[in-house]
Amino acid sequence: MGQAGLLEGRREVRSLDLGLLNEFASIVGKRGLICSPEELHTYECDGLTNFRVLPGAVLLPSSTEQVQSVVRLCHREKIPFVARGSGTGLSGGALPVANGIVLSLARMNRIHEVDLPNARVVVEPGVINLDVTGRVASQDYFYAPDPSSQSVCSIGGNVAENAGGAHCLKYGFTTTHVLGLEVVLPDGSLVHLGGKTLDTPGYDLVGVFVGSEGTLGVATKIILRIVKRPACVRTLLAAFPTTNEAGAAVSGIIAAGMLPAAIEMMDKLAIQAAEAAVHANYPDCGGLLLVELDGPLAEVEALITQVDEICRSNGAWEIRVAQSEAERALVWKGRKAAFAAVGRLSPNYIVQDGVIPRTVLPEVLMEIERLSAE
Amino acid sequence: MGQAGLLEGRREVRSLDLGLLNEFASIVGKRGLICSPEELHTYECDGLTNFRVLPGAVLLPSSTEQVQSVVRLCHREKIPFVARGSGTGLSGGALPVANGIVLSLARMNRIHEVDLPNARVVVEPGVINLDVTGRVASQDYFYAPDPSSQSVCSIGGNVAENAGGAHCLKYGFTTTHVLGLEVVLPDGSLVHLGGKTLDTPGYDLVGVFVGSEGTLGVATKIILRIVKRPACVRTLLAAFPTTNEAGAAVSGIIAAGMLPAAIEMMDKLAIQAAEAAVHANYPDCGGLLLVELDGPLAEVEALITQVDEICRSNGAWEIRVAQSEAERALVWKGRKAAFAAVGRLSPNYIVQDGVIPRTVLPEVLMEIERLSAE
Numbered sequence: 001m002g003q004a005g006l007l008e009g010r011r012e013v014r015s016l017d018l019g020l021l022n023e024f025a026s027i028v029g030k031r032g033l034i035c036s037p038e039e040l041h042t043y044e045c046d047g048l049t050n051f052r053v054l055p056g057a058v059l060l061p062s063s064t065e066q067v068q069s070v071v072r073l074c075h076r077e078k079i080p081f082v083a084r085g086s087g088t089g090l091s092g093g094a095l096p097v098a099n100g101i102v103l104s105l106a107r108m109n110r111i112h113e114v115d116l117p118n119a120r121v122v123v124e125p126g127v128i129n130l131d132v133t134g135r136v137a138s139q140d141y142f143y144a145p146d147p148s149s150q151s152v153c154s155i156g157g158n159v160a161e162n163a164g165g166a167h168c169l170k171y172g173f174t175t176t177h178v179l180g181l182e183v184v185l186p187d188g189s190l191v192h193l194g195g196k197t198l199d200t201p202g203y204d205l206v207g208v209f210v211g212s213e214g215t216l217g218v219a220t221k222i223i224l225r226i227v228k229r230p231a232c233v234r235t236l237l238a239a240f241p242t243t244n245e246a247g248a249a250v251s252g253i254i255a256a257g258m259l260p261a262a263i264e265m266m267d268k269l270a271i272q273a274a275e276a277a278v279h280a281n282y283p284d285c286g287g288l289l290l291v292e293l294d295g296p297l298a299e300v301e302a303l304i305t306q307v308d309e310i311c312r313s314n315g316a317w318e319i320r321v322a323q324s325e326a327e328r329a330l331v332w333k334g335r336k337a338a339f340a341a342v343g344r345l346s347p348n349y350i351v352q353d354g355v356i357p358r359t360v361l362p363e364v365l366m367e368i369e370r371l372s373a374e
Numbered sequence: 375m376g377q378a379g380l381l382e383g384r385r386e387v388r389s390l391d392l393g394l395l396n397e398f399a400s401i402v403g404k405r406g407l408i409c410s411p412e413e414l415h416t417y418e419c420d421g422l423t424n425f426r427v428l429p430g431a432v433l434l435p436s437s438t439e440q441v442q443s444v445v446r447l448c449h450r451e452k453i454p455f456v457a458r459g460s461g462t463g464l465s466g467g468a469l470p471v472a473n474g475i476v477l478s479l480a481r482m483n484r485i486h487e488v489d490l491p492n493a494r495v496v497v498e499p500g501v502i503n504l505d506v507t508g509r510v511a512s513q514d515y516f517y518a519p520d521p522s523s524q525s526v527c528s529i530g531g532n533v534a535e536n537a538g539g540a541h542c543l544k545y546g547f548t549t550t551h552v553l554g555l556e557v558v559l560p561d562g563s564l565v566h567l568g569g570k571t572l573d574t575p576g577y578d579l580v581g582v583f584v585g586s587e588g589t590l591g592v593a594t595k596i597i598l599r600i601v602k603r604p605a606c607v608r609t610l611l612a613a614f615p616t617t618n619e620a621g622a623a624v625s626g627i628i629a630a631g632m633l634p635a636a637i638e639m640m641d642k643l644a645i646q647a648a649e650a651a652v653h654a655n656y657p658d659c660g661g662l663l664l665v666e667l668d669g670p671l672a673e674v675e676a677l678i679t680q681v682d683e684i685c686r687s688n689g690a691w692e693i694r695v696a697q698s699e700a701e702r703a704l705v706w707k708g709r710k711a712a713f714a715a716v717g718r719l720s721p722n723y724i725v726q727d728g729v730i731p732r733t734v735l736p737e738v739l740m741e742i743e744r745l746s747a748e
Contacts, residue, residue: 117733162573175578197731199536199585204549207581231631257604257670296631298680302672357571359491 016056016099020077024059024101027069032107034058043084043102047149048092055082055096062107064182064190064220071218072188074101083218085125085157088149093160093213103218105156111135112221120179120196121224125156129163132224141226144171148336159219162211166262166335167292171227175210182221183209196223230294233261234304235322235331238311239285243267243365245315246287252310253291254358258303262292270338280334283318290335389473390430394451398433398475401443406481408432417458417476421523422466429456429470436481438556438564438594445592446562448475457592459499459531462523467534467587477592479530485509486595494553494570495598499530503537506598515600518545522710533593536585540636540709541666545601549584556595557583570597604668607635608678609696609705612685613659617641617739619689620661626684627665628732632677636666644712654708657692664709 016035025033034040035057044052056079061067074081080100087094096102109126116139121132129150132143146165147153153163159181164173171177180194194206209216240246246265253260266274266288275282282288291307293300308319322328356364390409399407408414409431418426430453435441448455454474461468470476483500490513495506503524506517520539521527527537533555538547545551554568568580583590614620620639627634640648640662648654656662665681667674682693696702730738 118731173573197729199547199729203586204578204581204584207578210578212577228629228631255602257602258673259669295633296677296680298676299632299669299673302676303670306670306672355571355573357492 016079016101020073020079021057023073024057024070027073028059028061028066032060032062032066034060043087043096043104046084046087046092046094047090048095051092051095053096053098055102056099058102058104060104060107064184067103067105067108067184067218067220068188068190070101070103071184071186075187083125083156083160083214085154085160086128086149086152087157088147088153089157089161091161091213093157105154105218105220108156108220109154115196116141118196119226119228121226123155123222123224125154125159125219125222127155129153129155129158132226136226137229140229142229143177143224144227145174145177148338150336155222155224156219159210159222160212160214166264166290166332169263170259170261170294173211175207177225177227178206178210178222179225180223181206181209181219183217183219185217190220191217194223198225230261230296230300232297232300233292233294233328234300235290235292235328236304236307236311237283237318237320237322237331238289238291238316239283239318240287240289240311240314240316241285243287244362246289247362247365249289249311249314249316251358252314253307256306256310258293258306260291260307261294262290264290264335266290266335266338274334274338278330278333278337280330280337282334283320285318289316290331390453390475394447394453395431397447398431398444401447402433402435402440406434406436406440408434417461417470417478420458420461420466420468421464422469425466425469427470427472429476430473432476432478434478434481438558441477441479441482441558441592441594442562442564444475444477445558445560449561457499457530457534457588459528459534460502460523460526461531462521462527463531463535465535465587467531479528479592479594482530482594483528489570490515492570493600493602495600497529497596497598499528499533499593499596501529503527503529503532506600510600511603514603516603517551517598518601519548519551522712524710529596529598530593533584533596534586534588540638540664540706543637544633544635544668547585549581551599551601552580552584552596553599554597555580555583555593557591557593559591564594565591568597572599604635604670604674606671606674607666607668607702608674609702610663610665610667610678610681610685611657611692611694611696611705612663612665612690613657613692614661614663614685614688614690615659617661618736620663621736621739623663623685623688623690625732626688627681630680630684632667632680634665634681635668636664638664638709640664640709640712648708648712652704652707652711654704654711656708657694659692663690664705 021035040054043058044054059070061070080097081103082094082096083103084094085105105125108124110124111127113122114135144167145163146167147163158174159178162174179196183191185191193209194200243265250263268286271282271288274280293303311319322331395409414428417432418428433444435444454471455477456468456470457477458468459479479499482498484498485501487496488509518541519537520541521537532548533552536548553570557565557567559565567583568574617639624637642660645656645662649656667677685693696705
């Protein structure tokens, strides 16, 4: 999740002696302190596995007060600390500092409040992304940001990295869905940013905190917006000869003024990897497009016909619409598994989880193809 | 637009002697300096006319360099300054400080760049909101935030106040549409926040600046997103006995999962005032609802039928759909004129331009009715 206190630590890192470890244990309890080398290896990296650093200790606080006490002690003793959620991040946000502390927020996983009339939920940072939706799904609500790792990643990590997901085209990133925050600053003091309503008075400090990769503090309570589940969801798969035609269909859909809930493109390698891993039943093709539309029934049915036409006129030779929720879930399982699945093909797989302006996408894809051929 | 430097000014406001006025004139030119009492009265307030303060002078810089020089001089001499756009704000953001400077940005009204492939426009702060759309309309783009004053208010003021408008339900406030900023800080130095793409790396400082009411600096260049005009727009008017039934229809529309481009409700007084002022041809009723849907033709046509049904089932006794662009423009002219129009009924009209959570709206409306009856 982050590296508040990192700069201080670099100047003079005190190694963690027995006295300090005892002090930490007195805050989080013996069971909240990990310092055996075997167990510490679990925490030496996150999803960016090319970089590994063994931390001095891992602490698992179970309350805001414990986080404050740990951070205050780190501040006093100039010990660098890095907060960590589920460790699924691909940009190394939870990479430890040697001899420093990892502050795992996995035990702070309570959902404090569910307020349906105002469509908001108050959670601790260790709550798993998909569990937010799980808690409100029976009332026809969901939590919109859905990174591929949504079944295991934590809200605290999502906040630190401003996580997106397949549906961020329509629904926005994490920053669109965080209303307020309780934050422990690097000196251990507590601040509250934003609040329970949209656009609270004052500067948008919530917006600055979300995506700050832990450099500003540790979020200990998070107020989230939830969204009403649309009346109807349809997912369309279109198979193209190559990603060029698939890309042209994407441009056509956007130019027609549609805002699909999600558009995802997969190349041959990703399709094969996903297929091998979860048997998503994808067509065997050079470029696959997944388009999801949601909204009122009448709207979705009218638009899905238009998407079908745009895909066909751009060379799609097979189009399927998922006919059940189970089929739809399988389609997304394939896409979301693609990252891990490619790892099965190549253990040195490095993800470039970048954002590319739509206008230069064809150029970038061609260059990638050229590099692959080399 | 704002009041950067206000606090400093409060401590020790130096009155503007001839020497200082000459120094200001040497920066902005004689024609860029206003200090005759008759002319200064124009600048004594903005749309919040209940508060009036005569400034010491008004400066009209025509470049970023001139803004910097003026602000540097104010900083050195501890003269408070307030930036001003068109002065249409309803919250007093351009209210002068006595003996202070008003920095009018009306002359900085150039559109520097129109980049359609990337859907962005670079403007100076004095550019009028509607002129941005005017510049890109022939290419089927528009600038989405549309405050009632859009034909006269400036982008700089929109940025300072994070202006919304009838269409902010679907399209978002100004903050959703500002990608980057060039800002003169209160000491005269220049910073660049954000950039030409969505979600530039680093903290979201653009988000903090937008809506900061001039307390952080003066924006001298603004990079805006523009949006593709939807293929189809339909505006529906529904007449209800009272605002209660109209409000219930709004809830019904939202609950059906629709996201209209705009929903506006008007009460009897607002309808009569708008009618008297611009002859919008509104039905004579106790509660009027304007619902605008936009998007691909098939989507809009399917949804407008649904909106019609929801309105009727909530007691609407007359429903009209604007049949031409001219009819649609007249509908919005009425709504946007309502503010000024009520002023014709009562010169002491004070606007409460507040944001009310949807869940407490019925309560607030009932209390307003009770107070009106007193």
